Amino acid sequence: MHQHAFKTLKASTLFSVVGRIALVTGGGRGVGEHIARALVENGARVYIASRSEATCKRTASNLTAIGPGTCHALPSVDVSTQEGCSALVSALESREEFLDILVNNSGVSWGAPFDSFPEKEWERVMALNVKSPFLMTRGCRKLLEVGAAKGVAEGDPTLPPLPSSI
Ligand SMILES: NC(=O)c1ccc[n+]([C@@H]2O[C@H](COP(=O)([O-])OP(=O)(O)OC[C@H]3O[C@@H](n4cnc5c(N)ncnc54)[C@H](OP(=O)(O)O)[C@@H]3O)[C@@H](O)[C@H]2O)c1
Helix, strand or coil: CCCCCCCCCCHHHHCCCCCCEEEEECCCCHHHHHHHHHHHHCCCEEEEECCCHHHHHHHHHHHHHHCCCEEEECCCCCCCCHHHHHHHHHHHHCCCCCCCEEEECCCCCCCCCHHHCCHHHHHHHHHHHHHHHHHHHHHHHHHHHHHHHHHHHCCCCCCCCEEEEC
16 A cells, blocks of 8 residues: 555544644634634644733633643734734744744724725734734744644644634
């Protein structure tokens, strides 16, 4: 039989996040909290961060109590700026040597009539929804590459780095 690089092709293993390390921006509430919870409930170690550290701390505590994975709040950060993204990556690097999953969830929307849509709000939406995923993915690239290489070395490259934007 043909030898393949995977230990097993069972669906339960292919899609397992047990022991995986994840970062969810805006994971303290809303959609991000649900994503963080799903990862924790499936055994991942999840980091969450947003401008409100208090919210993230409260959510991290609640999700860790649910388990079996764990959730950890990182210091307050505004990921719509390069400075904020760099600070978040540094905070993660001081705790982990690699990253398996990056979820660029932090986002904002603004409603206004087409003809009078304020330029300031357009720029705010673009900075968080478009620029931030680029900056975060670029900032986390090295951590993600280490995570991917680790999976390959262990013969279990089932979960590629996942820089996603929702
Ligand atoms: N694809 C779809 O159909 C769909 C549907 C709904 C939502 N979404 C997207 O899902 C994401 C979350 O939506 P939601 O409904 O959960 O929104 P939400 O309840 O308003 O939550 C937004 C999250 O982003 C964080 N955030 C906002 N500004 C931030 C900043 N400058 N830096 C860091 N974090 C920031 C917030 O935390 P802080 O306020 O503490 O910073 C909060 O955790 C958004 O990107 C939204 O566009 C997509």
